[in-house]
Structure formats: structure tokens, C-alpha cells
Amino acid sequence: MSDDKASVLTGFNSQDVAPKDSGKIFGKLIETSRNLPTTSSELGTILLSVNEIKKRAHELRQKSKPLQDHTRAHYLLAGSGLAIQDVETSLRALKSRKLMEQNVVSMETDNDLDTYLRNKKDENILSSIERSLASAAKDFDNFVNQNFNLDWEQRKEEVRENFGILVKRRKGDYKATMEGIDGPSITWGENGRAILDGDSRLNVNENFATRKKFEQYAKTINAFNNAKQSDTEFSLTGGIIETLTNSTESINRQLPQAWKILEHVRGSNDVVNKSKEFLEAQFFDYVDKLYKRNPSEGLPTNVNKIRSFIDHKLKNHNNTWKYGNLTIVNGVPIWAFIFYLLRAGLAQDALEVAVANKLSFKKVEQSFLTYFKAYVSSKDRKLPNEFVIRLHTEYNQHIKNALDGDPFRLAVYKIIGRCDLTRKNISSITLSIEDWIWIHIMLIREDSSGNGPLYEKYDLSDFQTIVTSYGASMFSGSYILALMLSGLYELAIQNAMSINEIDAVHLAIGLAYYKKLSISTYQNTKLSELITTGEGRTQINFAKLLGNYTKSFKFSDPRIAVEYLILINLGGTKDAAAVCHEALRELVLETKEFTILLGKVNRDGTRIPGVIEERQSLLSLSDEKDFLHKITEQSARRADEDGRSYDSLLLYQLADEYDIVIRIVNKLLSDLLSNTDLAQPLLNLDDNSETSPVLIAKKLINVYVNNLEIAQKISQKNKETCILLLKVVDIRRAYYSQNWQETLEMIEEIELIPFVDEVSSRRKAQEFSNLSPEITKNIPKLLIISMTCVCKIVKALNQSEYQSAAKIQQVEALKRLAKNCMIYAGMIQYRMPRETYSILINLEVQL
Structure with a gap:
């Protein structure tokens, strides 16, 4: 080997090296030689052809220095496992015997063209391998030298991307790869919000009771969505209340009441009056049920029912009154009678009772009827200013501090005159939590003008502050009711979440549907918190609430998950619709339940829509086809990138x-x-x-x-x-069935393998690059099939007992066919697997 060639492979030049650096250079040479194939290499030892050995020997003889001076060749050949002494001995023997010239002369003399061609093929193969090795060694050294200083930041980013930690870019999708363009990137949520990956630990499949509750709620939500889609009437509150009523699980008593409150207040934004009406109706319903259990004398009028309630509520077992200062008229505590009639919302009946018993009023109470008539006749239950002043004076002088005064008289005066608002509680009367809330609501006045003394100001926000300052511990398991009745719906949901997430989520759905919730906007929101408070208002992150809930069953029940995620769009805003679409994309990409969610294709090519398409009218889509196409195409790309070819196949069909x-x-x-x-x-x-x-x-x-x-x-x-x-599949079937002749005929029909002549072989070789990769990938096996069929047929013809000129011609034709195949294979051999050409040569030898 020459100095020039050795220097190219090793990367060193002897002319540039000083003697004093020879030790360092030798070390580098040894290190570099390790990159070259050795006898232990999987490539095996390189066997040089006779012609190649002669050529190298001639080159070495032209050098003025002896062979031993070629130090780089020593190290290079040492790395390849070939001893230099053996090479020198072999060359001398070849020179003395002139073996190469004798072989060539012998070949020419015998005119053995086949042997010569076969040797030539072997020589070409070995020479090609040697060149490939030399080039590989050079490329490897260059690569190491150029890339030793790695871009570790880039590597770190790639690793993070592979593990899904950082996703800034993506490889081109299948379509982009095929067409050489960049496809749109897939985002798991428009802003990477991961709507379905919240922090909820709920598991709806945890036990039978939880699963049963989940299914009952899901059935109601499905019916609700069906009604919305068909534009028919459906009472969500009625459906949920029925579900809770029929439930076998022990339900927190607040929950049905909360839904009843919602049912009552759903058509109005007047929290004060609607809550007042609810509490009064709730109380009278209780009075009515109590009366039916303990019927008394007389007709079942409202007045008689309240009288019966008073007997049951205010009397002891020995038929004495619980309060010692009650004003009793005809066996009835008159002020308690008026108070509970007002509590039941029976103001007109209370006035009639007061008028019928006016003679029983004390002197200081004589003007009460005047105030009471004005109060009952007023639409907003508001007294004229002159009456307010007089009533407050009488209250402060005679009612407020009376030692023997009836406590219910104080309560009635305080309610109709809004007296002494600095002390809104009535401690002398035992009240239920609902009674307490009702009294506070009766004292509320929304004065938009802002006129009047500060001590008379008491509005809804003041009441809300009192409720929240007391907190859950002060309401004995009725905090949700207090929050609902005071209009603090967001905090009611937050408190319900601490009791039962499933119940809380559905209460939130009802509140959102009836426009009672203040829902946060989702633009630039990371869905980190369920409740946000700022700028004087509390908002609930409705998408996070539903996303957290859906997380618990998105894999087990993806169809039901869709029913809940489309509820994100209850607000009807463009922002909510966008997040709803985003959540559905996440659901498809995470669950991979493409058939259920996006649909499938029948055997006849018709599409069966998935549940998302079935609900598309509820998604506020500006372009229904465009949305479905995008979500399907994104899912298809994702499936293709994940190597799920069959899923991507289905999805691309659905995307047309x-x-x-x-x-x-x-x-x-x-x-x-x-x-x-x-x-x-x-x-x-x-x-x-x-x-x-x-x-x-x-x-x-x-x-x-x-x-x-x-x-x-x-x-x-x-x-x-x-x-x-x-x-080609049909060809493989015929080949597997050993129908050799039929197989050859089928291969000839597809015109991929040249059977005609050498010209066609060359033409086919030139056209090889124009074939699709799917076809070129199968050319090697088609060549093997063709050569195998030829061998099988020729062998059968040669073994036939009866020989004829026709058979001899058929054999010759088959050999020519095989020769054309081999010429073609020789021209494309480096584009085929290494073993293919060896197999073809072995088959050719059999001919």
C-alpha cells in the first residue's frame, strides 16, 4: 500500500511529522487503527484478488524505499489482522512463479468465459467492499474530529422532547415526509393547558356505590344533551332531583335542597326575593306535612295549619308555653302567630289575624296596624319614610328594652321596620338556620341611591360577608344552603367539592346552565386553580372542574367523557367553545378510542360517525367539517408518529x-x-x-x-x-404453491424484472431509481423468485426421461432469462441486501 493511500486512511502525513514527535504519532496511529476491521470484525478478513495483489506489488516495487520503510502500512495492516511478513513472502512467491500471468493465459487459452466472468464478479465484489471500508474509515475519523465537541444543550432538548417534557418541534408527519413539506404541529391543547390532566384523585370505578352514582348522573346528562340537541324541553334540576331521590346511597341532606334552591331561583337574578320565596315555601311545606301527620280541628286552612304548628312548636309536653312572656289571645300567642304567618309567606293572612285581634293590642301597639297595613300593601315591602321614623321611635322607646315584652313582637317590629340593624339577630327566640337566614334576607334593602343613614344600610353583600365570616363550622352542615341562598354559588361549589366531588360537579353544571356561575375566561389561563378571586369577584374555572372530573373515566368511558366535555360550551362564548374543542382533541389523542370518538368506515366505504360528530350541533362550530377534519387529521398524524399504522389508516380515512x-x-x-x-x-x-x-x-x-x-x-x-x-401478492401465492411456470408468467406480466434481453436489463436498471420505494423494496425477492423458478423448471426438464429439441430450446431460453436477471441484478446489486446477490449467484451456479 502506498504512503498516500495509507495517509488518507489514517489521517496522517509522514512528511509533516518531525522525528521527535514519532512516539506521539505512533500512539495516534494505533488508536486510529482500532477503528479498522480486524479478523474479529463481523465483516471478516479481506481476501485480495490475484490481480489486486499483483497491482499492489507493482506499486510497491516502484518505490525507492524498501517495504519495511512503509511504517503506516505496517500499522494499517496490523490493524486489519494481516502480518506484513506474510504479505512479503507471498509476493516473492508470486513473483517467482508468475502465478497471476499463468492463470490469465490459462483462461484465455481455454476460452472459459463463464469462469472468467464468475471470477470477475468475485473480484468486483471484494474490490467494492475494500473501497467501502476505506471510505468508511475516513468518514469515521472525519466525523469524530468534527463532532467531538457535542452541542449538549441540543442533546438535552432532544432527550426532554423524547420523554414528552419539552415539545417545541416535531418530525414531519407521514404526509410531509412523503411530499417533502412541513405539516402543522400537533398541540395537546392550544396553550398546552392539559385540560384532562388535573389534580383530581376521584375514581368513579372505586366501588359499586360510586360507580352507580356516576352512571345515574351520566344518564341524566345524556338525556340533557339529547334534549338540547333536539331542542326539546328538559328540566335539568328536575332530572337531578329525581336521580338523587331514587338513589340508594346516603345523600348529604344539603344536596337535594341545593338543587331545589336552584330550581326556584333559576329564572331570576333577584337573589334576595327568590331566596325569600324559597325559604317561605320550604317552611310552609314543612308546616303542611306536620299538619297532615297531626290533624287538628277545623278546616285545613293556611291559618289553621300555622296555628297547629305553633301548638306543636311552642308548647311543652305538659301543655305549657315554652316562652313566659307570650301575649296569649284566645289560647294563641298572637305575636308568634303573626311572625310564623310572615315566615310562611302569608303576609295577607297575618294582616287579617292582626286586624281580627286589634282589641288585644296594648296601648303602645295601637299604631302597629297602620304600619302593618302599609307594609303588606307595599309591593317591595317598604314603609313610607314617615312611618319608618314613627315605628323606629316606638321600637326604641317601648319594644326594644321591654323586660316583659313578647320576643315575637320584637321580631315582627324588627322585620317590618328594619329596626336596630346593628343587632340583626333575635337571641330571645330559638331559630333554625333557615329561620336565621330568612330574617337576614327580610332585613336586606338594595338602595341604589346610597341615601339614608349608614346604620340603616344592609344589602346583599353585607349579608354575604356575614355568611363567609361565620364559615362552615357555624352552620351545622347547612353551609352550602347558606351560600346558595346568599348568591355565593362559586363558594357553594368549592364547599361541595370538599364533601363529594361527583355531586359538586353536577351542581356546578346546573348553576352554569342556568347562568348562575361566574365563569373565568380561559384566554392565557393555565387551569391551575378551581376558584379565583380578584377585582372584587369570585370566579370558577368551569373547564378545569369538568376536565378534572372527566379525567377519572376518560379511558374507561370515553363516550360519557364527551358528554361532559361538551358542557364546557354551556357558556356559549367563543372562548368557552375554543376550550371545549381543545378538550375534545386532548380526549381523542390521549384515549386513542378513535372508533368511538371519531367513527369508523364500513366495508362498503361508508362512514359511521363517532360520538363527537353526533354532538357537533352542541359545539358552536363555525365550520363543522373543518373542525372534524382537523381533529381527525391531528389524531392521524399522532397515531402515525407513534407507529400505530392501523389507527392512522382509519383516521386518514375519516379525514377523507x-x-x-x-x-x-x-x-x-x-x-x-x-x-x-x-x-x-x-x-x-x-x-x-x-x-x-x-x-x-x-x-x-x-x-x-x-x-x-x-x-x-x-x-x-x-x-x-x-x-x-x-x-406481487398473487405471485407470492403461486410461488408458495410451487407453481413455478405460472409464477414466472405472472412476474413477466408485471414487467418489473427484465426477461427479454440484455438491453431490457440495462433499461430496467436505469428505471430502478424511478420506482416507488414500496416497489424497489421487493425487487430483490422477485429476482430470487425468478431465479428459483428457472432453476426448478430447468432441473425438472433435465431430469425428464424424454428429451427433445423443444425441451433443449426451453432450457436455453430459461438460461438466457436467468442471465438477463443476473445482468440486471449486477447493475443494482449495491441497492439490494448483501445476501441477495450471493443467493442469486448460487442459484445461477445450479444452472
């Missing part, structure tokens, strides 16, 4: 990307053909049209070709490739 469908089918079919051993069948008994590339390709080609609209969307090249691959 039929050309990509055929490309994927071609790749699947090509891989099956090229990776399946020739001794194995392509189809197994358990194969079906859902998993077998062969059956899939046949079905799709049959459907697509017969559908003109679809056929126009498929490129001619892809269609032809698919049809051609199916023909």
Missing part, C-alpha cells in the same frame, strides 16, 4: 385523506412482502380485513376505484403501486 390512506396501505403491504420469508404464506387463517395489509389493500382498492369521487382524490402513481403490490 384517501391518497395518504393508499400510501400507508402501500407501505404496510410492501413491508409485509419484503419481511415475510419466501417459505412462509402471506396470509394466515386468523387474518382478517382489519389487520391484514393484503385484505385491507384489496378492500380499499375495490371501494376506491369504484367510487369516482374518492378515486379522483388518489394519485395515479399511488393507485398503480397498490395494484402492482397486490399482483
